[in-house]
Amino acid sequence: MVHEPSSRPYQDPESWSELLAPRLAQFAAAARHEHVTRAAQELGVPQSTLSRALVRLEQDLGVGLFARKGRTVALTHAGRTFLAAVERALAEVERAAETVRADADPASGRVVFGFLHTMGSETVPALIRAFRADHPRVRFQLVQNYGEAMLEGLRAGTLDLCLTSPVPDSPDLVGHRLDEQRLRLVVPDDHPLAARRRVRLAEAAEEAFVTLEPGYGLRRITDDLCAEAGFRPRVAFEGEEAETLRGLVAAGLGVALLPPPAVPRPGVVELTVTAPRAVREIGIAWLDGHEDTPPVAAFKRFLLSRRGQLLPD
Template identity: 40%
Template sequence: MELRQLQYFVKVAQKEHVTQAAEELHVAQSAVSRQIHQLEEELGVNLFMQKGRNLQLTPVGQLFCKRVEGIMKDLDRAVIEIHEFLDPEQGEIRIGFPHSLGIHLIPSVVAEFRKNYPNVKFRFKQGMFPTLIRDVISAEVDLAFVSPFPERHDQVGGDVVLTEELFAILPPNHPLAGEKSIKLEQLKDERFVLFSKGYSLRPIVWHACLEAGFTPKIAFEGEETDTIRGLVAAGMGVSLLPEMALFQTNPLQPARVSITEPKVTRSIGLIHRADEKLPPVAQAFRTFLLQYFGLGPAAQPTKDSTPSRS
């Protein structure tokens, strides 16, 4: 069994067509067909079956493909790690994060890190909490910011890097918009604009309202902080958002008011696969981030300066 056979097999499985696979691989169609045939002969099974003009994996082909894709992913990662070991400053960092951190935090830390590592590349992936956990476990990303921090998880480890206060956001003409602070119970009769189910900020807001003695009445649901903020600013309801989600991106902005009772916060963690060594460039970035948030070791992750939070 040759590596080329596995590469051709995976490509045909993805394209479900030999001609399209051959075009993407820049080889003759006959070469692809021959390699697939040899692979099937060696395994003693049919990996594909005809479905109209396309090919479809057989049940055993699906099982084999899943394993081969994992092997190919590990092989690709091994090649990248070798290159990073030879020159960590030329590597790529794959990092995941929730949308609310993409407005200010991620651009800030990446820009600061690249002052000392200008040739390092970044691959970004946004997602919800369960998606980010899954991406870390499956090695789709090296590191991920998540909220809340998973205190007990067998497959991921990490650190709480930040605890962030949530503010009440209100329409500009709301009677409480001019207050410096309020109690959350003062919003018990309001209609709330909340994140959709599956987003980590939703249960934080929901449980805070229950702690304040009421169940929030939902007016609208959204999937991005810009949407939540815009709907509140337009008078569609009230909500709670962390400070990092309140950076102005358009002229229409809600009022921001501190909440004194109960105090509402969210924890933000930086996670990685447990019991697994990070690639050198990803480890350099992790060390930098821990220092950035005041948690890092004495060793300097950069060549000539210590980063500061901004």
């Protein structure tokens, strides 16, 4: 006998997944065993509870999923169609559950860590190497980006924490200063200032500048330092990466305020800025109120322990 769906007026639910998800495993068990009692035993629920749940599922869908004969059940055509999708969905849930459990494992979990491009060649590899001396199996997903994009990643939940500059001051984020990095005025090696070791930033007031694009923390710092020196920089070129700017400087297309390079670049000279004090703060940030997994918490503690030791002298 085929169960006839209820004749009560049918209304679309606001969310099928919220309505059906708890009953999908029950449906799949009944379909697998083709017997309500055996399915109930597998699920650890009373047979009557499972029978009512299956009937309610059919009523909610408005479709008969089983042909019944006593406690034996067989799938209808609609039931077979539904089962194929349910099995895929349950398998995906299982995979997702295993993934998030693995990511949270204290010994071998995952940390999604964002950082500035200028931190990628030396600072971040050294930090991860030091951290993994005590946590050798923790996995990292590394995301290089500019500051504002990383802060949005924290808010969106796609990053666990990030190394950024300047340190954010926002009510929904937590930021801690870890270190500071001196900025240098980078000039072509044939520039009149290239014979100097030190320079006041005001001496570059008439120069063309190559800078990062608006929205980058280093661009904001450059604009602020130039304003403090009494001028507004005349921007000739904008880029997205510090080493690209060094290439533009080497080509004689301008000067730039940049952190020290990982490897000295030919064609440029890097000058110490004596006034104003040209530094950028480097800090760690995360979303306020967000609960950390054990590996994220351990890496956060490690970074905070490196205050004043993050960057080489």
